[in-house]
Amino acid sequence: MKISGSSKFIAEIIGTMVLVLMGCGSAVIAGADGTTGVGLLGISFAFGLSVVAMAYAIGHISGCHINPAISIAMVIAGRMKASEAASYIAAQIIGALLGAGLLYLIASGKAEYAGGLGQNGYGDFSPQKYNLTSGFVAEVIFTFIFLLVILGSTSSKNINGGFAGLSIGLSLVLIHIVGIPITGVSVNPARSIGPAVFVGGGALEQVWLFIAAPVAGAILAALVWNTLIEKREKS
Template sequence: METSKFSKFTAEFLGTLVLVLMGCGSAVIAGADGTTGVGLLGISFAFGLSVVAMAYAIGHISGCHINPAISIGMVVAGRMKAGEAAYYIVAQILGAIAGAGLLYLIVSNHPGFEMKPWALGSNGWGTGYLDEYNTTAAFIAEAVFTFIFLLVIFGSTSTKNINGGFAGLAIGLSLVLIHIVGIKITGVSVNPARSIGPAVLAGGEALKQVWMFMLAPVVGAILSAVVWKTVLEKN
């Protein structure tokens, strides 16, 4: 029996909500300071484990994209129709905004809360953001990391992969790896929805810079899909 569009939309909405709430929440609530909080490694695992959890929760319903770059990559690779990808992307963006909204409702009720630039775990780059990497470094990192991320997704979900049952784990752990390397560069997006959600609420520099995290991951995803389709899995 085919899964309804509404079920898929809801799954993508909820999955992206969880990713933003738990991933960004780990940075905002649990803290990036390894002495008093979970540190960068803990934040990396929070994002990766969110994907693992959702992969096994909703993967059989929607495929658990929870990321517009993945949906676009699937279209380019010939695994998905553009019309279906469109409502996936709408669900993902709305879910990310809802996740950021829930995070705001929680943290804004803390006595020490202050809405600083790049609040709510927003992505960014340049002066004032983490290690202050420039635009070039940020774009290259986001495009290359998304390229790698999509390769893992294409390979682990391929019908030729006899270990397909472990796809969710492989994908989640690859996201952990990407965060370990990339957090200090951009906070790591590789997911336009994950960036749009917090930026909409944070405003300011986060919203001004969100274009980067819409463009670079999509470029990386398209390149990855082309390489996968024309080179790696070509018959």
């Protein structure tokens, strides 16, 4: 059965909305303080579980990219047309804005709400004050690792492809466990754009890093995968 472009577009909007609402929501609503909330591990699992849930919900419709870096990597890897990737990216940004908007609507209903939406940052806006260089390197490398897992898990040569959603989600958990103190973890331009637009200020000024670094990491992963790991045989 052929799946329409509109179905894929809607699926990517919904999937990205869920990722931002539940992932960022775990930090904003459930709390980063391990004594009264879910803590760093809980936030890490919220992002990973969001991906797992959406992979099995919409994976058969759109592939569940819900991340512009993934769509770009798929183009570089030869698994997707650039025109389709552009549609996916537009849907992902819309979904992220919807997720961030819903999170703001919910979170702002509490009198003590401080105004954050789980936005990413470096320097003074980093959870533990890591500088721009640390933030950029971390985002490139973490995205590189994330995309290698995705490319491998979804490869036609992988006999365990049915578990792709689980492996991808767990890899995102791992990345968040290490990366939250550095930047809050993006590895996904849409996930960063949504909250930054609503928070504004420093979050919006710094969002360029969380677009550039994940895209660079994704491109690097696709090139390494195609040229060094799963080499295409010459005809």
